[in-house]
Amino acid sequence: MSEADDFLKVATEAKEAAAVLAPLPRAPKDAALRAIADALVARSAEIVAANAEDVAQARENGTSEAMIDRLSLTPARVEAVAEAVRQVADLPDPVGEVVRGSTLPNGLELRQIRVPLGVVGIIYEGRPNVTVDAAALCLKSGNAVLLRGSSSARSSNTALVRVMKEALAETAVPAGAVQLVPGVTRESAKHLMRARGLVDVLIPRGGASLINSVVEESTVPVIETGVGNCHVYVDADADVEMAVAILINAKTQRPSVCNAAETLLVHADIAEAFLPRALAALAENGVTVHGDARVAAYGEVVPATEEDFFAEYLSLDIAVAVVDSLEDAVAHIKKYGSGHTDAIVTRSQAAARRFVSLVDSAAVAVNASTRFTDGGEFGFGAEIGISTQKLHARGPMGLPELTSTKWVYTGEGHMRTSDGTVVFPATP
Template sequence: MTTTASSPVIDTARRAKAAAAVLAPQPRTARDGALLAIADALEARTAEIVAANAEDVEAARAAGISDSVVDRLTLTAERVAAIAADVRDVVALPDPVGEVVRGSTLPNGLELRQIRVPLGVVGIIYEARPNVTVDAAALCLKSGNAVLLRGSSSAYASNTALVAVLRDAVESAGLPADVVQLVPGESRESVKELMRARGLVDVLIPRGGASLIRTVVEESTVPVIETGVGNCHVYVDEHADLEMAARILVNAKASRPSVCNATETVLVHAAVADAFLPRALSALAEAGVTVHGDEAWQRAGEQAGRPVVPATDDDWAAEYLSYDIAAAVVPSLDAAVEHIRRWSSGHTEAIVTRDQSAARRFTSLVDSTAVMVNASTRFTDGGAFGFGAEIGISTQKLHARGPMGLPELTSTKYVVTGDGHIR
């Protein structure tokens, strides 16, 4: 049922719905032309974008926001150029719209085709990073969707400037400017209105921390694709190559700890604990990682002179997004699986083993978006999977699961062609 209310947010959603109807039948050349115009406009108006961003950065620093968050918020001329390059990369990706998923001629002569079509109006609710504004808009346009963008208040000036550039570029390419819109308002009330614009917004995709995602999932009446929370695990099996296991563990935890595919817990089979724990403690310490461990890890830490913080249930549940890792010794592969089933967010888990039967058992028993064998959890990513780009990692099971590339931003419909057929 479509809402009959009226407000700035609802009126914006109505314009998006009308624009989506115009965009949907456009050929690839029109959508790609708009994306190329966006890339050119970003470069031409870089000074304007950076100046607006400076307002957000100054306000963030005055508010005492951490340096890491300020860095994610900051746009420089070089970063704007990189964003423009990313838009051109999206142009080169295969077009999902109109792809025939399956087709056949039925016994009665009817021709049946299932084809990909745009979702319609996609709402994106996200935090901090203004580059998401352009990334999300580009992926939605490429897949034929109108997009409603609701970033955090900390990036409001940046997002306002970016969306103005996007809208002008889209309109200059002959498409309705309203296929890209910033949701008006900086209050939580505007977010709530977006979440309840059922019938005008076809799907919401939250990108951010656990609290944001939980709020959108629990309070939205618009369908939601749940993304991002990553309590990922590495299990070191009794048949593991321990040198390989240490390399994978350090990469999975420390190469970029603030992202959702970073490992947050390591589980080690008791049969190799005496050999592996000292090696792991040393490697993690060199990478600057603090270990929150069970009694076995604490004992190993005392013996190695590398203190281990006692772990609690809060640690097993934590998505640290920092140089911290939870660690436990388990008696068996099945015990590792049981731990993962209890605490995992369903994002990515990895096993390190030379035993193919152990690998097969682990991959069959672990029910997560991605399961790695002798590889880092950091590979769960649209680019790493060869999709070219992604709008997020879906950790749910309906419609989309895993890295969401362009095909996941479409739905399907059936086109049935007859010759006077009646039933």
């Protein structure tokens, strides 16, 4: 069989499984998730052995030790992955929630009810734990999942999916609800992107280039995630010490993630009080500053280019500019930002209100680090990604964001006429 045929087979199985899974209530779904968690722990040695093949291949390819650490699974890490699955089982089931409902004036009982999306495709890079996390979130929300991980974790992902499918075989959830997309070539990802009618939504998780290529090429609806060029704007009326503390936290607490700060904007009126301290604190924390000419007046910086202000560094680098007003900061964010998270530090209620109103991003933070834009921090219990688009879901996506809704209306022979509703046995 060709790769295209292989893909069609697993996608069709997923769609069929989705129809069985969708109407299941919470208990059998939670039981299936616990069976998966138990199987992961019980078969930990098999998973770690498969992972060792990926790690050996990565070493052969000269992969950095940091990347190898991200790739590696140990029994303790498998246990943590299983524990995360149990935590998903403990979360409330979004399916069946009545989102809105009323009895209409004509007596029809109307309800809008959460239902699964159907088949969710996930294209992701790097760490094999995403394979299990994503599958658990999809199953809990009643969706089948097509997983397309990176070729560097192929052996690990194959083992993890095998263990999950075999665990499901003993449960009410069909094993076909979890599928690894066959093939490791770019072409195999394209099958997923073009499977309109078989796949209901595609969620790319990874770097900007992965996400852009999926958005460009997919005919399946895509939820864009995770590209974060996050800004910290220090207003004229900021508490200087608080601003320094928030800046350092947003930039350095975990520089490799999408909610880390990448650009600092400083109001001209506070530049003299703030920038010397900020530049010193950044230097102390090992951050390279790419500053514009006005920033250079306050310390040694690498001259910032246009690209620096567009960059999602994901490293200990930051672009810094001085702006003349809050409006100029907003205009800068609009031009260069990615619509993820932008923060203002200010004591002024008016400035905070204006910044929140004008900045069109998934999240806006006031006197808080950008690092809080996260499903776990928001109390969702788990997160499938952070949407930076405006349709369907925006910001951290938890279980409800993996659902659609269905309208149900119940009457007793309700008919619509040009003069209003007539109810049987009256003739309309």
